[in-house]
Amino acid sequence: MEPFAEILKESKIFANRDALSPHYLPDNLLFRDKQISSIVKALTPSLKGERGRNLFVYGKTGTGKTSCVKFVMEKLRVMPEIRAKISYINCRIYNSRYRVLSKIMSDHLPIYAKRGYGIVDLYERLISWIEEDGKVLVVIIDEIDIVKDLDDLIYTLTRANSDIKAGGITIVGISNKISFKEDLDPRSISTLYENEIVFPPYNSLELAAILKQRVEIGFKPGIIEQSMLNLIAAITAKESGDARLSLKILSKAGELAEEEGRKEISQKDVETAVKSAEEEVAYDLISTLPEHQKLVIYAISLLTMQGSRYRKLTEGEENYLFSGEVYDKYVAVSNSMSKEPKSSRWYRKYISDLEMQGLINTYESGKGMRGHTKLIKLMYSPQKIKATVEKNLFRESEAEGKTGKEGNAGKEGNAGE
Ligand SMILES: Nc1ncnc2c1ncn2[C@@H]1O[C@H](COP(=O)(O)OP(=O)(O)O)[C@@H](O)[C@H]1O
Ligand SMILES: [Mg+2]
Incomplete structure (x- = not known):
């Protein structure tokens, strides 16, 4: 039993480790009411079954773009009156026109999960599927700047809209990088930017509140003092206002205390965690470079x-x-x-x-x-x-x-x- 004892041992630090993972979506997103209602407002025509305007969501990494858009999606999913079909696409995985189109098709018609369909097949099937009953498809393209042949993708989706006789496609593009716009075809820009929502970086008070919310879900009581949360928030706000970095530091500090069997996170844990989290962010960034x-x-x-x-x-x-x-x-x-x-x-x-x-x-x-x-x-x-x-x-x-x-x-x- 000896090698398995570790697994069964209860954590002294974490109550819910999941809550500290970057993919966790809290029930309540702080300080983003305005952005959330702008997203809903922008999508309202599409959700009612008319082709709405496209939407572009821009802001630095860790400003809550992905979370807010997913939050809206989750709410819509359970509303029976919503007629639109929705696809969410993460371009770190689906980074070309072909992959994006296959993902859209396989989301809604599982037979397309198989590989080997040509781009023309996919395109024609997409159009006939939308025309069947005049659907509106909302395609959310997250980290859209990573798509290698983005002009082709935008062109194809715009072209589809003019080929479709009933229904249509609404594009929601999300990006961390403003400068990628310079490399785009002017036609792609005017398509993408029909409507724009900007997410500002968080300040240190906001970051401290986001951290506190996560501490209450993720950690056992009394593990970390408010002053440590303020410290993490201040460091992150000064650097970037990136909530993901704040949460990464928090979770690493928790792991350091856990490894040493302590019941409390020390200032030293926080300082060590700051260093390694910043490095991780830099290495992560490289994968998104052209x-x-x-x-x-x-x-x-x-x-x-x-x-x-x-x-x-x-x-x-x-x-x-x-x-x-x-x-x-x-x-x-x-x-x-x-x-x-x-x-x-x-x-x-x-x-x-x-x-x-x-x-x-x-x-x-x-x-x-x-x-x-x-x-x-x-x-x-x-x-x-x-x-x-x-x-x-x-x-x-x-x-x-x-x-x-x-x-x-x-x-x-x-x-x-
Ligand atoms: N307003 C917020 N309230 C609570 N958590 C947030 C908020 N904004 C961001 N987060 C958290 O910060 C992390 C990064 O957010 P994310 O939506 O991925 O940012 P972006 O897509 O802008 O890079 C996620 O773990 C998310 O849960
Ligand atoms: Mg994101």
């Missing part, structure tokens, strides 16, 4: 491990890399993976995107150091960044049915020097 940004951050991690070629020039700041050497490395890495490298104009845009995401830090060198040049510093462990990108690139090329040889790109990338 391919070439992944390649750039990969080049940066390789160079950081190797050390800058110009180390002597940047004395006292040896972790900084020169923008030019990073670009060369990026080109070498892309070539070794048989990907066409983008021009340096694109590269500069990637660098500023990566900085916006907090993965790197940059500054302009003063005069004297080979003129003006941009210096770049990786904000996280290069080993971990490298491993994360490799895992990601691997997974994607497998999904596309290519061989996974790219994993060695790091080594080959060096050959260019």
Whole structure:
């Protein structure tokens, strides 16, 4: 029985571990009444069986977008007067037009769960299914910026609407990234943005209340003091206002106390949890980067491990890399993976995107150091960044049915020097 004793032992800390998982949906979402009623209002025509306007939901990570939209969906599901059909699609899993269309079809017609239908089959079947009885389909596309061929997807759904004789499709797009808009076709933008709802970041009082709500469901009584919740809330608010990060810190702190068999979460637990939760968020972010940004951050991690070629020039700041050497490395890495490298104009845009995401830090060198040049510093462990990108690139090329040889790109990338 010895090895199984652990399982049966009751937790000293957690009352309901589930309540701290990122997928848990609380019964009551705090501070979001306004956003929830805007979502309901925007969807009302569709829910009554008319084709409503499309909706775009935007806000930084952890501002409650997914939770609010799911909350509305759950409420609607149990209302018998709702005529619309609803599909929720998470683009981390369904990241192409084909996958999104298959997911919509298999949600409503289980026979389409099988693979192997062509895109034209799916499209025609979708149209005839909607026309059968003039349905309205609401498609919620979460983290829509990850869809590789987004213009094609939007085009297909818009086209479907004009082909459909009775009924129609309403699109609800959700995104954490505002800058992805720049890469979209203007027609896609005007389709997506018929209606827009913005989710602001939470302030520290709001985060503290969200944490308190979760502590009451997830933890046993008396495990954590209010001052610790305020500390977590203040740190997270200063950084990003991301409720997911707050909750991750809380749950990690709980695990640390649990591992040591304590009945209370200490300040040290919180501090340790802050560090590891922030790292996890950064590594998680990498999986949502577009391919070439992944390649750039990969080049940066390789160079950081190797050390800058110009180390002597940047004395006292040896972790900084020169923008030019990073670009060369990026080109070498892309070539070794048989990907066409983008021009340096694109590269500069990637660098500023990566900085916006907090993965790197940059500054302009003063005069004297080979003129003006941009210096770049990786904000996280290069080993971990490298491993994360490799895992990601691997997974994607497998999904596309290519061989996974790219994993060695790091080594080959060096050959260019
Ligand atoms: N207003 C809120 N009240 C309670 N919990 C919230 C609230 N907003 C966000 N959360 C929690 O924070 C986490 C992140 O929210 P999520 O909806 O996934 O954010 P987003 O989709 O904007 O990234 C989830 O675990 C969610 O339960
Ligand atoms: Mg989300």
